[in-house]
Amino acid sequence: MTSNGNAEKPVFRTEKLDIYYGKFLAVEQVVLEVPQKQVTAFIGPSGCGKSTLLRCFNRLNDLIDGFHIDGKIYYHDIDLYDSSVDAVQVRRRIGMVFQRPNPFPKSIYDNIAYGPRIVGHEGSMDDLVEDSLRRAALWDEVKDKLQENGLSLSGGQQQRLCIARTIAVKPDVVLMDEPCSALDPISTLKVEELIHELKQDYSIIIVTHNMQQATRVADMTAFFNARATETGGKRGYLVEFNRTREIFENPQEQSTQDYVSGRFG
Numbered sequence: 001m002t003s004n005g006n007a008e009k010p011v012f013r014t015e016k017l018d019i020y021y022g023k024f025l026a027v028e029q030v031v032l033e034v035p036q037k038q039v040t041a042f043i044g045p046s047g048c049g050k051s052t053l054l055r056c057f058n059r060l061n062d063l064i065d066g067f068h069i070d071g072k073i074y075y076h077d078i079d080l081y082d083s084s085v086d087a088v089q090v091r092r093r094i095g096m097v098f099q100r101p102n103p104f105p106k107s108i109y110d111n112i113a114y115g116p117r118i119v120g121h122e123g124s125m126d127d128l129v130e131d132s133l134r135r136a137a138l139w140d141e142v143k144d145k146l147q148e149n150g151l152s153l154s155g156g157q158q159q160r161l162c163i164a165r166t167i168a169v170k171p172d173v174v175l176m177d178e179p180c181s182a183l184d185p186i187s188t189l190k191v192e193e194l195i196h197e198l199k200q201d202y203s204i205i206i207v208t209h210n211m212q213q214a215t216r217v218a219d220m221t222a223f224f225n226a227r228a229t230e231t232g233g234k235r236g237y238l239v240e241f242n243r244t245r246e247i248f249e250n251p252q253e254q255s256t257q258d259y260v261s262g263r264f265g
């Protein structure tokens with residue numbers, strides 16, 4: 001797997017980013033640089049816009065009526081929302097793993113082969129399927145039943161299948177929206193180990209409500225909060241972004257301290 005650009009440069013950079021659903025300004029003025037080949041966690045109380053921001057990075061919100069942004073998101077040096085950028089290509093380079101495992105109702109093999117077939121993968125599909133499943137630490141558990149339905153696997157295995165499916169199209173970035181929240185503790189640890197392995201090759205952003213998970217997997221952590229608006233709603237904003245250890249052991253803001261010590265949220 002290759003990534004574009006210099007490893008010193010951020011994979012994403014936002015400039016004064018405002019995110020709207022129709023007239024509702026959901027998240028305001030995000031200024032953030034997400035490093036390459038590291039794990040970045042987004043934490044914060046419910047409704048502060050973590051998932052909204054995450055979905056901006058692969059233009060998944062484009063599918064929502066009324067969604068728009070002000071400001072900029074750069075992916076490497078590309079203005080991600082420029083009219084010349086093809087959102088389908090973006091989603092190929094920037095994959096996503098969701099909260100609930102969502103394998104296709106197809107065989108384990110075809111779950112992996114589906115994306116590469118669409119993009120015209122040349123070379124051995126068997127090798128690609130094996131390699132993707134190995135990288136997702138699932139090969140040994142499924143190698144003798146590749147033709148069985150993906151939905152026959154356990155929840156934790158299904159989530160690793162979804163991760164294998166995501167990396168099979170050789171993305172540059174993997175976005176994860178609470179990937180372990182539907183999993184038991186053992187499956188959660190397996191996925192966390194996998195995240196550690198994957199950061200050798202991919203830049204990863206993970207939304208999590210689990211503080212321990214952020215400390216276990218993330219190199220960098222962004223803490224978001226929401227403030228009340230004049231109209232009684234809530235508007236998210238980035239409070240603090242730093243190395244995970246700093247956020248948890250030496251935060252600069254009182255609200256970060258309160259959140260990471262479990263005093264609110």
Ligand SMILES: Nc1ncnc2c1ncn2[C@@H]1O[C@H](COP(=O)(O)OP(=O)(O)OP(=O)(O)O)[C@@H](O)[C@H]1O
Pocket residue numbers: 021026044045046047048049050051052053064234236
């Ligand atoms: N499709 C949508 N249409 C309109 N408003 C939305 C949509 N999705 C999210 N919102 C609003 O945007 C704000 C941020 O929501 P978001 O789900 O991004 O927060 P979050 O921090 O990820 O929350 P949680 O931790 O509960 O998942 C909320 O006020 C939410 O109601």
